[in-house]
C-alpha cells in the first residue's frame with residue numbers, strides 16, 4: 001500500500017509517498033510507524049496528540065475515509081490501497 | 093470606545109458630504125461593520141429597489157476592533173443591496189484600508205445617489221472631497237491605485253476602488269483595496285460602478301479610542317499567542333496559505349471539477365499549495381493589517397509576472413473546476429481578475445457553466461465569434477472570456493450577468509451551480525452535508541465564509557464531525573452563522589476562529605467597547621444580525637423556497653472516492669434548521685421572533 005504525505009509534512013520529508021507491503025491485519029498506527037522508519041524521520045507527534053488523536057486541522061485518511069470516524073490509529077488497513085497523512089492545516 | 097464616533101454621508105447626486113455621529117448606541121445590538129451597516133441599510137432603503145439604481149446605498153463599514161492591535165484588526169465590510177442575488181450583499185476585505193478609514197477619523201462611509209460623471213472620494217482626515225475621476229475611469233486597479241496615491245500627496249494613503257468590471261456593472265464585480273485585497277463576492281463593485289464612484293482614498297493617523305489601552309494590549313497579547321501556537325494558524329496557513337486545502341479536499345472526495353460533474357480532480361498534485369512551493373513560484377507570505385497569521389501568497393511566475401495569490405478558491409475556480417491544472421494559467425488569471433476587479437469564484441463557476449453548456453450543445457460555435465472553444469481543459473478560454481466578461485464584449489456581455497441568468501437565457505438553468513443566484517464555492521455539497529446546508533440557506537447565496545463548517549466536518553476544528561452525518565449538524569450551523577456574524581462585524585478576520593473561540597471575541601469586544609456583555613449576549617447579537625439579513629431578503633422577494641441547492645446535488649450521486657454514491661440530504665435537514673432558528677415551518681420569521689431579538 002501507499003502512504004502519501006501532504007502539506008508541510010511533504011515539504012519536510014521531501015518525498016510524496018512511501019510504499020509498504022500490504023498486510024490486512026496491520027493497524028493504521030503501525031503503518032505510520034513503518035513509514036517513519038522508511039523515511040528515517042519521526043513525525044508522529046506532529047499529527048497525533050498523546051492519546052493518539054489527530055490534532056485539529058490534521059487528519060489521516062484510509063482510502064479517503066477519516067480514521068477519526070473509524071477506529072482511529074487502531075483501524076485495520078484491510079484491503080485499502082492508500083493512507084493519506086496531513087499535518088494541521090486549514091483555510092477557507 | 094473603539095469607534096471614532098463619526099460617519100460620512102456622501103450624496104453623489106447633489107455632491108453634499110455630511111459628517112454624522114456614528115450610532116454607537118446600536119453597537120450593543122449590532123456590534124459594528126456588517127451588523128451595524130445592515131441595520132442602517134434596512135432603515136434607509138426599500139429592499140425591493142433595483143440594486144443598480146441611484147436609490148440603492150453603498151456602505152463601507154469598519155468594526156470596533158478595526159484599527160486596534162487586536163490580531164487581524166484591519167478589516168472592513170461593504171454592505172448594500174446586491175445585484176447578483178437581489179438580497180443583502182456584504183463583502184469583507186482585509187489589507188489596510190479599513191484601518192486607515194478609522195485613522196482618518198471615520199467609522200463608516202454611506203454613499204447615496206449617483207454622480208453625473210465619474211468621481212472619487214478623497215478622505216484626508218478633516219478634508220473630505222469628491223474629485224473628478226475622468227482620468228482614472230477605464231483604468232485597471234493597480235494603475236488607478238498608483239495614480240490616486242500619487243495625487244493624494246500621501247505615500248501611505250490607501251485606495252479602495254473598482255476596475256473596468258465594476259464600471260461595466262458586471263454583476264459579480266469586486267471592490268479592490270491595496271491592489272490585491274478584495275471585497276470579492278456579491279457584486280458590490282457593480283453597485284459602486286452604477287454610482288459612477290471609482291474609488292475612495294483614505295489617509296490619517298488617528299488612534300481608536302480604547303477605554304484602557306494597557307489592559308487591551310495585555311489581553312490581545314494572549315490572543316496572539318494562542319493564534320501562533322495553533323497548528324492551523326501558526327504553521328499551516330503561514331507556510332502554505334489556504335491552498336494547502338487542494339489536496340485535503342480532493343483526498344476527502346469533495347473537490348469539484350468540470351462544473352461539479354465530478355467530485356475529484358486527478359491533476360490536483362500539479363497545482364496544489366505544495367506544488368506552488370516546490371516549483372519555486374512562491375516567494376514569500378505576507379499579511380493584512382496587524383495579522384499574525386499572514387496567509388497571503390506572493391508569487392513570481394517563470395514568465396516574470398508577479399502578484400498575489402492564488403488562494404484556495406481561486407486556484408480551484410481557474411483550474412480543476414475548468415478541467416486543467418497549469419499553475420501559470422491559474423496565477424495569471426488570478427492577477428487578471430485582481431486588475432479588472434472581478435470575483436474569481438463567480439467568474440470561474442460562470443465559465444464552467446458555459447463550458448458544460450457548450451459541450452452539451454446549448455451554445456453554438458458561431459456565438460463564440462472565433463473565440464477559443466469553451467471546452468473543459470482549454471486553458472486559452474480562461475483569460476479570453478474573463479476579459480470579455482469584464483468589458484461585456486461578445487458573449488461576455490451575457491456571462492457578465494452570472495451563471496444563473498446566463499444559463500436561464502438558454503433555457504437550461506440546471507447547469508448553473510448557484511444558490512439564490514450566487515455561485516457555489518469549492519466544496520462539493522455531496523461530500524459535506526453541513527456545508528451544503530450553509531450554501532442553501534446563506535443570506536448572500538452560496539457562500540463558504542458565513543458558516544465555515546468545513547472546519548469541524550473536514551478539518552476537525554474545533555472537533556471532528558462526520559461530514560456525511562446529519563444529526564446535530566443544524567445546531568452547529570446555527571452557532572457558526574451567529575458567531576461568524578459577530579467576527580465579521582467586529583473587524584477581525586474569520587481565520588482567527590481556527591484558534592480563538594467565542595469567549596475570546598467577547599473578551600476583545602468588551603475591552604474595546606467597554607460594554608461588558610456576556611459571550612451569550614454577543615452571540616445573540618450575531619443571531620440578531622442573521623435574522624435581520626434574512627428579513628431584508630424576505631422583504632426583497634427572496635422566498636424560502638430559494639433555500640435549496642442545484643438539483644445536480646440531489647439527483648446525480650458522487651461517482652467516486654469516499655463519497656461515492658452520496659447525494660445531498662437537504663430535505664431531511666431544512667425543517668430542523670428552521671426549527672432551531674425559531675422560524676415558521678415555511679421558513680418565514682414570526683413577528684414574535686423579531687420582537688424577541690429586538691429587531692424593529
Ligand code: SF4
Nearest residue numbers: 379380383385387585
Ligand atoms: S489570515 Fe490572511 S486574510 Fe486573514 S487577515 Fe491575515 S493575511 Fe489577511
